[in-house]
Amino acid sequence: MEASELKTFIQGIPKAELHLHIEGSFEPELMFQIANRNQIAMDYDSVEALKKAYNFNNLQEFLDIYYTGAQVLIHERDFYDLTWAYLTKVHDQNVVHVEVFFDPQTHTERGIGFDVVIKGIYSALERAKKELNISYKLIMSFLRHLSEEEAFKTLESSLPFKHWIDGVGLDSSEVGNPPSKFVNVFKAAAGHGYKLVAHAGEEGPADYIWEALDLLNVVRIDHGNRCLDDDNLVKRLLDKNIPLTLCPLSNLELKVIQRMEDHPVSKMLEKGLLATIHSDDPAYFGGYMNENYYATAKGLDLSKDQLMQLAINAFEASWLDPETKALRISEVKNYFNP
Ligand code: ADE
Numbered sequence: 001m002e003a004s005e006l007k008t009f010i011q012g013i014p015k016a017e018l019h020l021h022i023e024g025s026f027e028p029e030l031m032f033q034i035a036n037r038n039q040i041a042m043d044y045d046s047v048e049a050l051k052k053a054y055n056f057n058n059l060q061e062f063l064d065i066y067y068t069g070a071q072v073l074i075h076e077r078d079f080y081d082l083t084w085a086y087l088t089k090v091h092d093q094n095v096v097h098v099e100v101f102f103d104p105q106t107h108t109e110r111g112i113g114f115d116v117v118i119k120g121i122y123s124a125l126e127r128a129k130k131e132l133n134i135s136y137k138l139i140m141s142f143l144r145h146l147s148e149e150e151a152f153k154t155l156e157s158s159l160p161f162k163h164w165i166d167g168v169g170l171d172s173s174e175v176g177n178p179p180s181k182f183v184n185v186f187k188a189a190a191g192h193g194y195k196l197v198a199h200a201g202e203e204g205p206a207d208y209i210w211e212a213l214d215l216l217n218v219v220r221i222d223h224g225n226r227c228l229d230d231d232n233l234v235k236r237l238l239d240k241n242i243p244l245t246l247c248p249l250s251n252l253e254l255k256v257i258q259r260m261e262d263h264p265v266s267k268m269l270e271k272g273l274l275a276t277i278h279s280d281d282p283a284y285f286g287g288y289m290n291e292n293y294y295a296t297a298k299g300l301d302l303s304k305d306q307l308m309q310l311a312i313n314a315f316e317a318s319w320l321d322p323e324t325k326a327l328r329i330s331e332v333k334n335y336f337n338p
Pocket residue numbers: 021024059066171172173174199202250280281
């Protein structure tokens with residue numbers, strides 16, 4: 001298929017996004033706008049100068065810039081505008097279901113109230129449900145470079161808003177901060193009815209994926225690239241049908257892979273793993289859902305069947321109720337085989 005034809009085709013696929021950090025959807029233009037109205041000085045003179053800094057050799061270099069960018073978010077309206085901008089963007093890309101991460105500690109550490117953060121995000125998600133017909137789930141992530149005690153405080157702060165939150169996740173600097181560090185807080189989160197996911201095997205080893213499964217009891221692995229290093233782990237992921245939420249452009253930008261041709265997702269599909277594709281931090285990595293699908297399809301020369309499998313897998317791996325899941329999957333099948 002020609003490039004433009006493939007792009008048009010991808011645009012039309014009904015899509016689900018399951019791995020998206022709302023703070024990672026903060027486009028430089030909106031960042032400057034919010035910084036101005038909050039009278040916060042930016043470290044960069046212009047949008048162009050800021051974009052030039054988006055050149056990362058690893059996860060930590062990215063995280064340093066990502067946490068700095070988030071510092072201009074102060075008021076409920078800021079979190080609302082950030083979330084609404086993301087939702088209108090992906091609505092234009094025919095994304096019909098989102099499961100969004102937010103990092104409360106990135107904000108509460110700066111003295112912003114948990115309530116301010118979640119109210120802004122929640123209002124935008126509710127508006128999108130009504131006006132854009134986008135269904136959603138919300139996932140609160142613990143920052144793994146902080147202590148388990150800090151995560152416990154965050155869990156406590158979340159309880160008044162428990163009815164708005166579907167799950168907890170684990171993100172930030174992976175190497176040196178294994179899932180085992182958060183066993184107790186994940187257990188407590190499960191006790192409050194939260195579903196559990198964790199980033200594992202992005203830069204960290206396959207062992208961290210084992211830990212996320214065996215010690216944290218997660219139902220989904222975010223990234224999980226490194227699982228192919230371990231045949232027994234692949235078997236375990238297959239046996240339990242554990243989804244892997246992959247982020248190809250993120251992997252390329254953070255040098256988890258050197259070329260898109262090396263991305264593990266086609267090998268994962270060959271093995272029958274429940275692999276899915278998402279954008280992670282689209283404002284920083286050069287693309288939202290369509291761009292991730294396109295770069296992956298092109299880099300790995302994916303067939304239409306593989307593209308269909310990826311789109312189906314995302315709904316399969318979602319936390320939608322069984323009826324809606326089946327409906328969305330049938331819409332994907334109809335799109336591919338009208
Ligand atoms: N926070 C935002 N994006 C992340 C990623 N790709 N890995 C870990 N933590 C993150």
